[in-house]
Amino acid sequence: MKTIGVSAVAAMARGEAIVTAAVSFFSVEPIHVFGGYGVFEMGGDAFHGLGDRALAEVTGGAIGGSEQNVTLTLSGVDPEAAALMDAEEVMGVGVVIYRMIFDGSGRNLLDVRPYKRGRVDEIVAEETIGGTSTITVQVESAARGLGRNNGRMRSDADQRLIDPNDGFFKHTAYAGEKQIYFGGKISSAVRSSF
Numbered sequence: 001m002k003t004i005g006v007s008a009v010a011a012m013a014r015g016e017a018i019v020t021a022a023v024s025f026f027s028v029e030p031i032h033v034f035g036g037y038g039v040f041e042m043g044g045d046a047f048h049g050l051g052d053r054a055l056a057e058v059t060g061g062a063i064g065g066s067e068q069n070v071t072l073t074l075s076g077v078d079p080e081a082a083a084l085m086d087a088e089e090v091m092g093v094g095v096v097i098y099r100m101i102f103d104g105s106g107r108n109l110l111d112v113r114p115y116k117r118g119r120v121d122e123i124v125a126e127e128t129i130g131g132t133s134t135i136t137v138q139v140e141s142a143a144r145g146l147g148r149n150n151g152r153m154r155s156d157a158d159q160r161l162i163d164p165n166d167g168f169f170k171h172t173a174y175a176g177e178k179q180i181y182f183g184g185k186i187s188s189a190v191r192s193s194f
Contacts, residue, residue, distance in 0.1 A: 008111035
């Protein structure tokens, strides 16, 4: 369960809190950035501010639903800075996304906690001729099968596609879909098949 400090909860209740994110990319030379201005020290690391050009976005999510990737978007990147972003160097590296809650002035940090952990899954750079670039990074969390190199196993047939001699799932039943009608009218197509 994720908890938030008492002072941060009180600031949010008053509508005075500023919520932003910080991201650490653990490549050969770690990269630490946050959605703010200047340089911010946290845990002995210097986080460099990206201003208001950054966006961390989590789409979807329901109890019992599948986990969604986290999309990190950085817009307004100069061509020189975009050239420094080597996709192969950052691909697959560990990422920690922090949720930061500041007071209304934006100077006092009230709470910071890791929000998601994962690995860089995909990097897309959209460049504008004579203008700035937009870099989008997809972060795959552990709930999406982090580092999985093959598909999910659901049946003996799935397992035998990978290794014909592996009969681990031979006693596993695979149930097809069954529709149950609770008080509603059954369609004529269903009635005619029984």
